[in-house]
Each structure stands twice: as structure tokens, then as C-alpha cells.
Amino acid sequence: MVPLEEEETITEDLQRLTNIKVEILSDNNYLPLSMHLDQFVQYPIQDTLQVDKIYMINLLRRPERRNRMHKIFKELEIRAETIDAVDGSTLSLEDLKTLEIEIMPEYIDPYHNRPMTMGEIGCFLSHYIVWNKVVKNGFKNIIVLEDDVRFEPFFNQKVNYILKELENLQLKWDLIYLGRKRLTENAEPWISGSKYLVRASYSYWTLGYILSASGAKKLLDAMPLKQLIPVDEYLPILSDVHPRDDWKVYYPNRNLIMLSAHPLLIYPTHYTGEQGYVSDTENSTIAFNDQNIDKPEREDL
Incomplete structure (x- = not known):
């Protein structure tokens, strides 16, 4: 630990220690x-964190990620509910029919030139479950976290x-990114009067x-399961910042007010290609529907 300055307190020192422990995890x-010191740790x-609920999405077959996040929550004093993610590797054509899921006909992944995967469907449904919980429980605001974050x-x-x-400026907003991958180099305007938020x-x-x-309601009212695309394409479409006009026509009400923390939290x-990188959305079976005559066999991930 760095020695304390004269005006600093032991509380600030403890917070720095917490930062180090979270980084290790x-x-x-x-x-x-x-085990001899465990009894002295409180x-x-x-x-x-002043929101109604914090949800963490995790696949049951990724217990190491779940355990790591639970340890981090303990260090950060965060009370979060774990959501068992929808596992795309277990979804079948019958499941898609039961859920009345229809994939957007024009969708092709812009980077991999492939259709949507079952893992991407599972990911979308996992977030969709959380959005429904917001409306059902009448929450004012929540935080959603995935299980592979730093x-x-x-x-x-x-x-x-x-x-x-948000409270002091009385801002209108629906969703605020805490982490993201920015895909454009266009300048993002600061929110007037804000030090931490951009559009x-x-x-x-x-x-x-x-x-x-309001954000949860907009995400559900657009009925995304009827023209499904990956969730990280869906959000930019609903906020009308997506570059594909042919995809946006499926969602005429594109009024999601989407902001981002700056810098990110x-x-x-x-990252892709690094040792230890695993993607349960990209590395999964291609989604299929009634038009696919030769359906791919399900792959074990």
C-alpha cells in the first residue's frame, strides 16, 4: 500500500486496499x-448502490465466473441477485416456436458474416427476463451486470x-452504459451540465x-422476439444510432434515450484473442428456423 498523506484517513486507505483486492479477483x-485470520475479517x-435492484447474469455451467463475481460483490459491498442465464446450447427449434421467436430475416453478423447464433438468442432472452422483472416489480431503476467484467x-x-x-440535472434517460465497445469515431456530445455522461x-x-x-418498457413494447437480433445490435437500433436503415424499419419507435458513462466504469x-477469452454467444451453434432444410447439429461448447 502507498503510505497515507497527512490529510488522508484510514477509510481512504481501506478503499485503496479494496481496489487492489477487486483487481486481483x-x-x-x-x-x-x-484460516487463522478469517475470524478477524468483517x-x-x-x-x-441507491438503485432498486442489481442483477448479475450468469450461465449455470460457468460456476467459476459466478463465484468470482460473488467474491467481488462482497468486497464492493454490493447486494446483487444472480439471474440464471438462458443457455443457448440447450435451446431447440421447438423452444423457439414455443417462445414465438422469429429472427429478423435480413440479419447477418456484420463482422463474421454469419446468421444469429443460439448463444446470442440465449443472451438476448437473459436480458429480456431482467427487463420484464423491472416492469413486473415496478422498479424505478436497476443495474444489470454480466459475469465477465472488470x-x-x-x-x-x-x-x-x-x-x-441524474437527480440534480433532472435528466430524461432510459439506459446508461457502464461498459461498452464504441464502434464509431463520431464525437459524442456531453450531456449539458454533466461531468460524467455523454450521449x-x-x-x-x-x-x-x-x-x-421507462427504458425497460420501451425495450419490451418494441416486441423484439418477433424480429430478433443480438441484444447489442438491438439497443443501438432502438436509440436510432444504428447505421443499418434496413434493420431499423422493423422498429418504428426508436426513441430509447441511451447515455454512457465517460470514462467507462x-x-x-x-478481450477477443487473449488467453482465457471464452464467448458463449459467438462460439455456439448457428440459429435455425423452419426455412433451414439442413439444420446444423447442436455443438457442445
Whole structure:
């Protein structure tokens, strides 16, 4: 630890220690604690960072990610509910029919030149479940997190700064990215009077975001299961920043007010091509429908 300055307190020192522990857990699911010292360690009471609920989405077959996130939540004093993600590897054609899912006919992945995968369908449905919980429970706002994220230092405080700005500036908003992959070089205008928020341009990833009641309603009212595309394409379409006009015609009400934290508060634990990188959406079976005569066999991930 860096020695404290004269005006700094032990509380600030403890926060720096927490940052170090969270960073260790970002790379490793193991943070050793001697059994002889365990009895002396006390963790503060966890809370939801001034939002109604925090959800963490995780596949049951990824217990190592679940355990790592639970350890991080303990360090960050975050109370989160774990959502068992919809596993695309277990979905069948009959499941898609039962759920009345129809894939957008024109959709082709712009980077891999392939149709939508079953993993991407599972990912979308996992977020869709959370959006429904917002409406069903009458929540004002929530935070959604995926299980493969790295938190910036002082994450809690930075989230609180954003929430205070939203309240003080009385901003209208539906969704705020906490982590994302920005896909355009266009300038993103700052929100008037804000130090931490910009208007989000075309972006990928749903690593973490704050969602309001109005945002959840808009995401559901658009009936996305009738013209399904990956969730990180869906959000830019509904906020009318997507470059594909032929996809946007399927969603005439594109009025989602989408902002982003700047700088971001969450990043992936691993990037494509790095050692340890695993994608349950990209590396999965291609989705099929009634028009596919030769259906691909399901692959084990």
C-alpha cells in the first residue's frame, strides 16, 4: 500500500486496499485468506448502490465466473441477485416456436458474416427476463451486470456520482452504459451540465448498464422476439444510432434515450484473442428456423 498523506484517513486507505483486492479477483478466482485470520475479517453490509435492484447474469455451467463475481460483490459491498442465464446450447427449434421467436430475416453478423447464433438468442432472452422483472416489480431503476467484467477503482463512488447527476440535472434517460465497445469515431456530445455522461453512439456489449422503468418498457413494447437480433445490435437500433436503415424499419419507435458513462466504469476481463477469452454467444451453434432444410447439429461448447 502507498503510505497515507497527512490529510488522508484510514477509510481512504481501506478503499485503496479494496481496489487492489477487486483487481486481483478480476484476473484470478482466488484471493487467499489464512484460516487463522478469517475470524478477524468483517465485511460491511451489502447494498444496491441507491438503485432498486442489481442483477448479475450468469450461465449455470460457468460456476467459476459466478463465484468470482460473488467474491467481488462482497468486497464492493454490493447486494446483487444472480439471474440464471438462458443457455443457448440447450435451446431447440421447438423452444423457439414455443417462445414465438422469429429472427429478423435480413440479419447477418456484420463482422463474421454469419446468421444469429443460439448463444446470442440465449443472451438476448437473459436480458429480456431482467427487463420484464423491472416492469413486473415496478422498479424505478436497476443495474444489470454480466459475469465477465472488470470494475474500475472506486466503482461504487462513481456510480453514485452518476446517479446524483441524474437527480440534480433532472435528466430524461432510459439506459446508461457502464461498459461498452464504441464502434464509431463520431464525437459524442456531453450531456449539458454533466461531468460524467455523454450521449451514446453506436456501441456493442451489454457488460453493464443502468436501466430505468421507462427504458425497460420501451425495450419490451418494441416486441423484439418477433424480429430478433443480438441484444447489442438491438439497443443501438432502438436509440436510432444504428447505421443499418434496413434493420431499423422493423422498429418504428426508436426513441430509447441511451447515455454512457465517460470514462467507462466496467471493462471485459478478457478481450477477443487473449488467453482465457471464452464467448458463449459467438462460439455456439448457428440459429435455425423452419426455412433451414439442413439444420446444423447442436455443438457442445
